[in-house]
Amino acid sequence: MTTNASSSPSQAKTGKVYLVGAGPGDPGLITLRGKYLLEHAEVVVYDYLANPKLLGYVPKDAQLVYAGKKGGGLHAFTQEGINRLLVDYAGQGKMVVRLKGGDPFIFGRGAEEIEELVAAGIDFEVVPGVTSATAAATYAGIPITHRGYTASVAFVTGHEDPAKESSNIAWDKLATGAGTIVIYMGIKTLPTITRKLIEHGRSPDTPTAVVRWASTPQQRSVVGTLATICEVVRQADIKPPALIIVGEVVKLRSTIDWFEKRPLFGRRIVVTRTREQASDLVARLEEQGAEVLEYATIHIEPMDDYRICDAAIAELGSYQWLLFTSINAVSHFFRRLFALGHDSRLLAGLRIAAVGRATADELGRYGLKADLMPDTFTGQGLAEALLQTGMRGSRVLLPRALRASDTLPEMLADAGAQVTIAPVYRNVPPAGPREELRDQLLTGSIDAVTFTSSSTVTNFLSLIDPADADELHRLLDRTTIAAIGPITAGAIREHGLPVDIQPERYTIDDLVRAIVAHYRNRPIQAG
Numbered sequence: 001m002t003t004n005a006s007s008s009p010s011q012a013k014t015g016k017v018y019l020v021g022a023g024p025g026d027p028g029l030i031t032l033r034g035k036y037l038l039e040h041a042e043v044v045v046y047d048y049l050a051n052p053k054l055l056g057y058v059p060k061d062a063q064l065v066y067a068g069k070k071g072g073g074l075h076a077f078t079q080e081g082i083n084r085l086l087v088d089y090a091g092q093g094k095m096v097v098r099l100k101g102g103d104p105f106i107f108g109r110g111a112e113e114i115e116e117l118v119a120a121g122i123d124f125e126v127v128p129g130v131t132s133a134t135a136a137a138t139y140a141g142i143p144i145t146h147r148g149y150t151a152s153v154a155f156v157t158g159h160e161d162p163a164k165e166s167s168n169i170a171w172d173k174l175a176t177g178a179g180t181i182v183i184y185m186g187i188k189t190l191p192t193i194t195r196k197l198i199e200h201g202r203s204p205d206t207p208t209a210v211v212r213w214a215s216t217p218q219q220r221s222v223v224g225t226l227a228t229i230c231e232v233v234r235q236a237d238i239k240p241p242a243l244i245i246v247g248e249v250v251k252l253r254s255t256i257d258w259f260e261k262r263p264l265f266g267r268r269i270v271v272t273r274t275r276e277q278a279s280d281l282v283a284r285l286e287e288q289g290a291e292v293l294e295y296a297t298i299h300i301e302p303m304d305d306y307r308i309c310d311a312a313i314a315e316l317g318s319y320q321w322l323l324f325t326s327i328n329a330v331s332h333f334f335r336r337l338f339a340l341g342h343d344s345r346l347l348a349g350l351r352i353a354a355v356g357r358a359t360a361d362e363l364g365r366y367g368l369k370a371d372l373m374p375d376t377f378t379g380q381g382l383a384e385a386l387l388q389t390g391m392r393g394s395r396v397l398l399p400r401a402l403r404a405s406d407t408l409p410e411m412l413a414d415a416g417a418q419v420t421i422a423p424v425y426r427n428v429p430p431a432g433p434r435e436e437l438r439d440q441l442l443t444g445s446i447d448a449v450t451f452t453s454s455s456t457v458t459n460f461l462s463l464i465d466p467a468d469a470d471e472l473h474r475l476l477d478r479t480t481i482a483a484i485g486p487i488t489a490g491a492i493r494e495h496g497l498p499v500d501i502q503p504e505r506y507t508i509d510d511l512v513r514a515i516v517a518h519y520r521n522r523p524i525q526a527g
């Protein structure tokens with residue numbers, strides 16, 4: 001142990017190992033302490049059951065080591081190998097997070113790892129996690145205790161073959177001794193477990209549930225009785241990782257089940273937006289229960305050359321209008337303005353127009369209010385609104401993406417305005433995980449693809465890179481296509497693809513509502 005009273009890992013001179021419970025699957029269920037430690041880790045050794053999304057908290061230069069371990073599958077490391085790894089990294093003075101599924105001390109072999117650390121004289125800390133038993137119960141709508149049904153619960157491992165003579169588990173006492181029995185790692189031995197429990201006096205009619213991948217979008221639950229659950233699990237083809245919950249409380253699922261009842265539960269939806277802007281749509285879809293696959297179809301990059309923008313900024317006083325058609329245009333324009341040593345006061349006297357609420361909100365972050373916002377959130381809508389104010393002879397500055405639609409500047413120029421198009425950022429399609437996306441589209445495992453601008457359409461299509469129109473149809477025939485508004489829908493139809501979902505108003509909220517409405521009363525395809 002350090003004698004230093006501070007608990008800040010960054011101050012530790014010698015290495016230390018933090019055994020951190022990652023929680024059951026939903027990355028939101030890690031503790032604040034666990035997240036803090038991930039954010040400060042130099043090495044993270046993580047398990048198969050720890051959600052890889054949590055690795056997003058780890059600093060970019062940290063080392064990530066997959067320790068594997070999957071019931072019955074290939075182990076990336078033996079337990080001894082993992083123990084040695086922890087000792088080695090900490091011995092090099094590193095701040096090591098050992099990230100383990102659920103809670104490190106519940107069937108997590110956390111203690112064995114610590115024994116090795118102690119033997120090697122290495123400092124450690126343990127951070128508990130939400131164990132999968134409580135998560136599975138909660139997310140399947142089963143309270144593991146309930147005054148009316150049971151006052152006791154037992155956590156049991158099914159890893160050990162119950163038929164074995166020398167079993168450490170007193171199945172005879174457990175069968176009737178605990179009100180609720182939760183069994184970890186018991187799918188393979190389920191037939192023996194249920195037989196033992198019945199043999200030792202538990203009623204064959206005891207309600208029993210099996211929950212797989214609890215708290216994740218892949219969660220699946222099935223319910224039966226001690227007598228029938230094996231057949232139910234076989235029919236539903238439930239594989240590990242799953243938990244078995246035995247007891248009268250399982251009955252309450254019929255009233256309490258909430259997680260699997262959310263409107264988009266079981267739907268896999270692709271969000272095609274820029275990294276920077278996707279989170280709003282992603283969060284709202286996830287809130288409704290969807291599994292969201294984020295594909296960054298656009299990567300925003302700064303310009304190599306700002307000459308046009310700089311020249312316009314130098315004579316900003318001679319302009320009457322400054323137009324913004326996207327959040328990125330606002331943020332990149334100001335980035336440049338500030339880089340040149342100016343501040344927002346330089347805009348005094350200019351009239352500002354913005355397309356869309358999000359763009360106007362972005363302006364608000366710079367202390368500015370749009371003088372004009374068109375009712376129709378498109379470049380054309382803005383042009384029409386501006387034309388009503390009379391544009392002849394006006395100087396207009398339009399900071400925007402290098403490549404974008406020319407409808408707005410052309411309409412203004414036709415009406416006699418002098419328009420300066422100042423590119424302030426570039427949209428580039430990233431070299432994405434193309435193969436994976438194509439496979440998922442081909443096998444029909446993606447329910448819907450969402451598009452929130454015409455450039456997301458172009459970039460999504462370049463991401464899947466369809467060789468010909470037939471191939472494009474093969475890829476997207478089984479997928480529902482959602483577009484935020486008419487321009488985006490038009491861009492989709494230009495490629496001969498149908499638009500299945502389109503809200504009346506072009507906002508993220510309305511898009512999500514339209515997707516929910518689309519899936520209401522549509523059964524989820526098995527598989």
Ligand code: SAH
Pocket residue numbers: 024025049071100101102103104105106107108130131132133136183184185186211212213214215240241242243
């Ligand atoms: N330390 C972990 C348990 C590790 S043992 C914890 O506290 O949860 C591995 C077993 O945990 C799996 O075989 C399975 O029975 C159970 N398990 C872990 N995560 C699970 C999940 N998300 N859904 C269902 N079971 C899970």
